[in-house]
Amino acid sequence: MSVRLRSFCMALLAAALLSSPLPAFAQQNGQAPSAPANPAVYVGSKACQECHAKEYESYSKYSKKAHSSQSVKIMAKKLTPEELRGCFACHTTGYGQPGGFVSFEKTPELANAGCEVCHGPGSAHVASGGDPSLIKSKLAMSECERCHNAERVRNFNFKPMLFAGAH
Template sequence: MFCSYAQTKGEETPAQNRYVGSAACRECHPEEYENFMTYAKKSTSFQSVEKQMRHLTPEEIKQCYPCHTTGYGEPGGFVSLEETPHLKNAGCEVCHGPGAEHVRTGAPGAIIGNMSKKDCEVCHISERVKAFKYKPLIHGGAH
């Protein structure tokens, strides 16, 4: 079952607030972006899916998308490697929400700022914690 951050908070994603990909964060947040890309395993999370692809059916692969891509199943989110390659990893917007409006306006209120461990548990549920030895490090050491 997939439940996005917005869905867990009972919020709706405005139509104009779409996913733009982590590279869109780089210009205004260079230090955070570099730390995320260097230290956060989720910045390359799709690699684990790619390693398993030959052993999985297309439907099984899609079950990986909610936690290994950005915005899968949501407006403007990951669709496929061909259509939305810039969203193929669990990027900045997995935690901070869709960033188009924030990129457009620069408004701090247009993006989610403070997260808690509970927000991480959308993907890092107890079964996965045991299977993947997840440690609850907010931001994965990113910023």
């Protein structure tokens, strides 16, 4: 692996770990946010299928995200553990978060970049029977740019598409 690619992956991992913004009040007062009593955790894209059949079918059929773990598996033997963690940050669902991807063996349902990468952990939304206030429905480009950014385009010759075939 090239030094440039290795440096990029290291920077990506650091950015992913540091990209969770504090709420405005906490930022203004220098306080850390308090954790919700029962934070939502990741449940995997199949949990979305029953209520969002059309979107799930489109995601499964057309989105490269639905198969994103394959590229990680192909390269895994050539990567250091630190580089591999950088790949997991964008190519899996919820890596490093409560209920998120741990490994291909322990959490295979989260091995690809699924619905919850964009819409957030879905356990509360699913448990409520689909309360729309418990899942992120309005997305901003800045959220996409955590993984889909100019440096990735240069390093991987990646051409991002709006919605990337998700739905």
